[in-house]
Amino acid sequence: xxxxxxxxxxxxxxxxxxxxxxxxxxxxxxxxxxxxxxxxxxxxxxxxxxxxxxxxxxxxxxxxxxxxxxxxxxxxxxxxxxxxxxxxxxxxxxxxxxxxxxxxxxxxxxxxxxxxxxxxxxxxxxxxxxxxxxxxxxxxxxxxxxxxxxxxxxxxxxxxxxxxxxxxxxxxxxxxxxxxxxxxxxxxxxxxxxxxxxxxxxxxxxxxxxxxxxxxxxxxxxxxxxxxxxxxxxx
Numbered sequence: 001x002x003x004x005x006x007x008x009x010x011x012x013x014x015x016x017x018x019x020x021x022x023x024x025x026x027x028x029x030x031x032x033x034x035x036x037x038x039x040x041x042x043x044x045x046x047x048x049x050x051x052x053x054x055x056x057x058x059x060x061x062x063x064x065x066x067x068x069x070x071x072x073x074x075x076x077x078x079x080x081x082x083x084x085x086x087x088x089x090x091x092x093x094x095x096x097x098x099x100x101x102x103x104x105x106x107x108x109x110x111x112x113x114x115x116x117x118x119x120x121x122x123x124x125x126x127x128x129x130x131x132x133x134x135x136x137x138x139x140x141x142x143x144x145x146x147x148x149x150x151x152x153x154x155x156x157x158x159x160x161x162x163x164x165x166x167x168x169x170x171x172x173x174x175x176x177x178x179x180x181x182x183x184x185x186x187x188x189x190x191x192x193x194x195x196x197x198x199x200x201x202x203x204x205x206x207x208x209x210x211x212x213x214x215x216x217x218x219x220x221x222x223x224x225x226x227x228x229x230x231x232x233x234x235x
Contacts, residue, residue, distance in 0.1 A: 017089055017092055017093045017096065018093065020089055021086055021089040021090065021093065024082050024085050024086050024089065025082075025086055027082055028079055028082040028083060028086065031075050031078050031079045031082065032079060034075050035072055035075045035076060035079065038068050038069075038071055038072040038075070039072070041068050042065060042068055042069065042072070045061055045062075045064060045065035045068065046065070048061045049061055049062065049065070
């Protein structure tokens with residue numbers, strides 16, 4: 001069967017941009033190491049030229065140095081070419097990563113758009129407006145209930161401005177009757193009643209005890225009572 005139809009070839013996946021970039025960078029590092037070795041060799045030839053006198057020996061050193069310089073230039077050209085390839089691969093990699101990010105962003109936006117459309121079907125503007133109107137009505141009813149519960153009892157409603165002014169005039173008159181003698185209330189003012197004892201010319205009450213003469217007045221304590229006589233200390 002294999003001779004008739006042939007064997008199926010094992011196709012390997014193409015290398016990725018990162019694989020190609022890594023391979024080129026590896027080659028570039030190898031070329032860079034060769035260039036450094038050639039630089040060291042050129043430095044040795046330079047020292048030999050300083051120490052060698054003009055002649056066949058010096059010319060031979062110059063020839064070897066020229067050959068090493070040519071190799072260096074060739075490697076430098078390869079290095080620059082590899083670096084350019086790496087730079088191009090990096091640009092392609094950046095572009096590919098940007099496209100992947102854009103694809104992921106578009107996928108996320110599509111998913112979010114689908115979710116928003118599903119949520120919008122369950123939320124209607126009319127329902128929100130109706131809910132707001134009901135809340136406003138409930139707040140108005142609550143305010144009316146609070147005003148009703150806070151109403152005072154037994155307070156006359158038929159009072160007007162004339163009643164107010166009359167009540168104020170009456171209060172002013174009452175206060176004027178109570179404030180006399182530099183604004184002092186009547187109960188704080190001195191007594192102005194008539195002294196009936198002076199008008200009747202009654203004799204003064206005796207101050208002596210057992211008919212004692214007025215010259216001998218018994219001593220009184222701080223309360224106006226007769227003082228208790230003190231016993232004598234003499235034997």
